[in-house]
Amino acid sequence: MSMVTCIAPVNIAVIKYWGKRNEELILPLNDSISATLSTEQMHAKTTVMVSSNFTKDKLWLNGKEESFENPRLATCIREIRKRAAEAAGQQSEFVKYKVHVCSENNFPTAAGLASSAAGYACLVYSLAKAYGVEGDLTSIARQGSGSACRSLDGGFVRWRMGSKADGKDSIAEQLFDEDHWPEMRVLILVVNDARKKVSSTSGMQLSVETSDLLKHRVENVVPQRTKDMIEALKQKDFHKFAELTIKDSNSFHACALDTYPPAVYMNDTSHAIADFVHRYNKSKGVNKVAYTFDAGPNACLFLLEADVPEVLGSLELVFPPHPKEKSFVRGLPVQRLPAIQDAELVQGPHESGRIKYVIHTKVGSGPRLVKGSDVHLLNDEGLPKNVISQ
Amino acid sequence: MSMVTCIAPVNIAVIKYWGKRNEELILPLNDSISATLSTEQMHAKTTVMVSSNFTKDKLWLNGKEESFENPRLATCIREIRKRAAEAAGQQSEFVKYKVHVCSENNFPTAAGLASSAAGYACLVYSLAKAYGVEGDLTSIARQGSGSACRSLDGGFVRWRMGSKADGKDSIAEQLFDEDHWPEMRVLILVVNDARKKVSSTSGMQLSVETSDLLKHRVENVVPQRTKDMIEALKQKDFHKFAELTIKDSNSFHACALDTYPPAVYMNDTSHAIADFVHRYNKSKGVNKVAYTFDAGPNACLFLLEADVPEVLGSLELVFPPHPKEKSFVRGLPVQRLPAIQDAELVQGPHESGRIKYVIHTKVGSGPRLVKGSDVHLLNDEGLPKNVISQ
Numbered sequence: 001m002s003m004v005t006c007i008a009p010v011n012i013a014v015i016k017y018w019g020k021r022n023e024e025l026i027l028p029l030n031d032s033i034s035a036t037l038s039t040e041q042m043h044a045k046t047t048v049m050v051s052s053n054f055t056k057d058k059l060w061l062n063g064k065e066e067s068f069e070n071p072r073l074a075t076c077i078r079e080i081r082k083r084a085a086e087a088a089g090q091q092s093e094f095v096k097y098k099v100h101v102c103s104e105n106n107f108p109t110a111a112g113l114a115s116s117a118a119g120y121a122c123l124v125y126s127l128a129k130a131y132g133v134e135g136d137l138t139s140i141a142r143q144g145s146g147s148a149c150r151s152l153d154g155g156f157v158r159w160r161m162g163s164k165a166d167g168k169d170s171i172a173e174q175l176f177d178e179d180h181w182p183e184m185r186v187l188i189l190v191v192n193d194a195r196k197k198v199s200s201t202s203g204m205q206l207s208v209e210t211s212d213l214l215k216h217r218v219e220n221v222v223p224q225r226t227k228d229m230i231e232a233l234k235q236k237d238f239h240k241f242a243e244l245t246i247k248d249s250n251s252f253h254a255c256a257l258d259t260y261p262p263a264v265y266m267n268d269t270s271h272a273i274a275d276f277v278h279r280y281n282k283s284k285g286v287n288k289v290a291y292t293f294d295a296g297p298n299a300c301l302f303l304l305e306a307d308v309p310e311v312l313g314s315l316e317l318v319f320p321p322h323p324k325e326k327s328f329v330r331g332l333p334v335q336r337l338p339a340i341q342d343a344e345l346v347q348g349p350h351e352s353g354r355i356k357y358v359i360h361t362k363v364g365s366g367p368r369l370v371k372g373s374d375v376h377l378l379n380d381e382g383l384p385k386n387v388i389s390q
Numbered sequence: 391m392s393m394v395t396c397i398a399p400v401n402i403a404v405i406k407y408w409g410k411r412n413e414e415l416i417l418p419l420n421d422s423i424s425a426t427l428s429t430e431q432m433h434a435k436t437t438v439m440v441s442s443n444f445t446k447d448k449l450w451l452n453g454k455e456e457s458f459e460n461p462r463l464a465t466c467i468r469e470i471r472k473r474a475a476e477a478a479g480q481q482s483e484f485v486k487y488k489v490h491v492c493s494e495n496n497f498p499t500a501a502g503l504a505s506s507a508a509g510y511a512c513l514v515y516s517l518a519k520a521y522g523v524e525g526d527l528t529s530i531a532r533q534g535s536g537s538a539c540r541s542l543d544g545g546f547v548r549w550r551m552g553s554k555a556d557g558k559d560s561i562a563e564q565l566f567d568e569d570h571w572p573e574m575r576v577l578i579l580v581v582n583d584a585r586k587k588v589s590s591t592s593g594m595q596l597s598v599e600t601s602d603l604l605k606h607r608v609e610n611v612v613p614q615r616t617k618d619m620i621e622a623l624k625q626k627d628f629h630k631f632a633e634l635t636i637k638d639s640n641s642f643h644a645c646a647l648d649t650y651p652p653a654v655y656m657n658d659t660s661h662a663i664a665d666f667v668h669r670y671n672k673s674k675g676v677n678k679v680a681y682t683f684d685a686g687p688n689a690c691l692f693l694l695e696a697d698v699p700e701v702l703g704s705l706e707l708v709f710p711p712h713p714k715e716k717s718f719v720r721g722l723p724v725q726r727l728p729a730i731q732d733a734e735l736v737q738g739p740h741e742s743g744r745i746k747y748v749i750h751t752k753v754g755s756g757p758r759l760v761k762g763s764d765v766h767l768l769n770d771e772g773l774p775k776n777v778i779s780q
Binding site for chain 2: 212213216217220221243246247250251253254255257258259260261262264267268271274275278
């Protein structure tokens with residue numbers, strides 16, 4: 001019997017992944033770059049237990065049992081077992097034991113905060129720990145959820161698209177660790193939204209099939225932007241970093257809109273946030289804030305530590321919290337300063353509650369094993385300690 | 391003394407114009423194609439009076455005096471006078487007389503319904519009538535407002551980008567007249583919107599300067615789509631016409647979004663309308679409705695006469711009118727049929743009033759002179775009959 005529990009971070013792409021060249025192996029059409037967010041504020045947590053007593057692989061996700069027949073889950077466990085068997089040679093009895101997995105996010109899945117990336121990264125990392133698998137795990141996590149491969153390291157991470165047909169060279173690697181740019185801060189703006197979401201998997205696939213602009217983006221726009229982004233990160237040139245981050249977010253959403261039928265992820269509040277950022281930067285004469293949006297309406301803002309108080313103060317003025325929301329800013333503690341004095345900034349203020357709440361966090365490290373007697377999500381029988389009755 | 395009054399139509403592009411290669415001459419980066427809408431429902435009306443008694447060129451637009459020093463207005467009057475002088479030879483005394491112009495739209499300018507296109511087309515057409523100018527007027531109207539050149543003819547009109555530096559070959563020409571596809575109907579959906587608008591002139595210019603995707607659109611996407619659109623119109627292939635119209639609208643808005651800072655014209659209601667159209671078409675198994683959006687949130691739907699009753703009925707179910715709105719559907723009379731029976735169609739219904747009202751119209755003819763003693767907007771002294779006190 002063996003039980004391990006790990007946590008893994010969320011990552012936010014600043015050069016976006018949108019479009020696969022191989023659906024089954026999850027091989028992307030372009031390189032992408034992300035920042036790994038601190039696990040202090042947001043993480044997935046996974047407990048893996050391997051036991052000769054188990055009769056079946058089982059999985060509980062956020063308190064609900066899910067099927068391991070999901071092909072992406074099945075691929076991850078199969079690949080880990082294959083590696084474990086290769087390493088163990090003939091003594092591979094342990095590899096044949098069944099596994100119980102229990103996983104939770106400490107943030108709402110519905111918030112659309114790249115929960116699958118953290119989840120798959122945590123699953124693969126935990127399975128690897130349980131089975132004693134060494135070496136690159138990113139090419140396994142990638143097959144669970146593409147962007148999960150970028151959650152296996154801290155700091156700033158590049159997922160190389162690779163060129164091999166089998167995807168062996170489509171792996172993620174750290175560009176700069178979490179101490180490279182310690183002033184970098186992140187605000188996740190959770191936006192009110194009523195719409196039904198187009199899944200990123202199906203939106204992406206349709207974009208590849210129908211968008212005339214996506215082909216141009218992946219071939220002619222992203223390669224140079226990736227180089228420029230690495231240089232901006234290396235130089236810690238925030239102005240340039242912000243410009244590239246903003247442009248790449250809009251380029252991705254442009255290609256999603258150019259899809260037939262269109263895949264629309266940003267809503268009026270998202271666009272109002274983007275507008276706020278442009279006005280704020282214009283007022284400062286230099287880019288102080290960057291925004292990026294994934295396949296949902298929530299904004300992710302990047303900014304430097306010294307600018308957080310005034311940006312948060314200005315944000316609260318333009319997007320007043322709902323009167324009943326008592327913890328509008330969560331995460332890292334911060335003193336809000338009065339809003340910037342600029343009449344041009346305030347288009348509104350908008351009605352209250354358009355932004356539900358803000359998570360204040362920073363760039364952090366990769367997954368890690370957590371120790372202690374009470375950290376596990378499974379009990380000694382391999383059953384979840386917390387189950388939602390169904 | 392000479393007084394003429396003319397009316398000119400609105401046009402709606404199905405292949406969009408977005409981006410100039412010459413700002414001053416208003417030369418576009420690609421061909422565009424539009425449908426001219428019937429003047430019965432929407433038109434600009436302009437009275438031009440030329441008199442030796444006038445001391446100054448004067449202009450009243452929707453009841454407010456405007457300056458003729460506006461360079462675009464100045465260009466139009468200068469070009470007309472140049473042509474008139476060329477035609478009149480030495481007897482050009484009349485050409486030197488000053489002009490009074492009064493122009494009105496019979497629809498709200500604020501509705502963002504391409505009012506400048508109808509307005510400049512009407513101005514140039516009326517001036518030409520007053521000064522007896524013959525020949526192509528589209529290259530003059532184009533210098534007032536690019537898309538105005540497409541309002542000088544009825545039916546379906548193509549604006550050729552041309553290749554000459556002086557713009558002489560950047561003219562609009564009729565592809566098919568208004569009787570070619572008599573079943574074609576148009577619904578203008580006027581959408582509630584609170585946002586401040588980015589002008590299309592400045593949005594377009596920024597797109598040319600900053601959008602990586604626009605270059606690809608104008609060079610590699612629009613040329614083939616233009617050919618396909620002409621063929622679809624020729625064959626009266628509605629399914630294909632709708633696909634091309636929808637794709638081109640989204641492609642244009644994608645490039646606007648790819649601009650730095652982004653130019654966002656569609657809002658949540660616009661996207662909900664697009665979603666409604668895709669659901670409706672999917673339910674029918676064939677494209678019954680096309681949507682297109684200009685530089686604003688209002689939708690323009692194309693559909694065939696036989697489908698209007700059910701589409702309107704379905705639209706009213708999904709987007710309920712505001713209870714106080716007593717004439718939700720205006721223009722051509724129509725019987726609404728019950729909504730389509732399809733649970734998938736109705737995402738909502740949305741809160742009432744998201745669509746303010748609908749104008750039901752059809753493809754129509756070009757500008758024309760209107761006769762009669764009481765048609766003029768100027769009195770015998772050359773002053774507007776209706777002035778808004780300022």
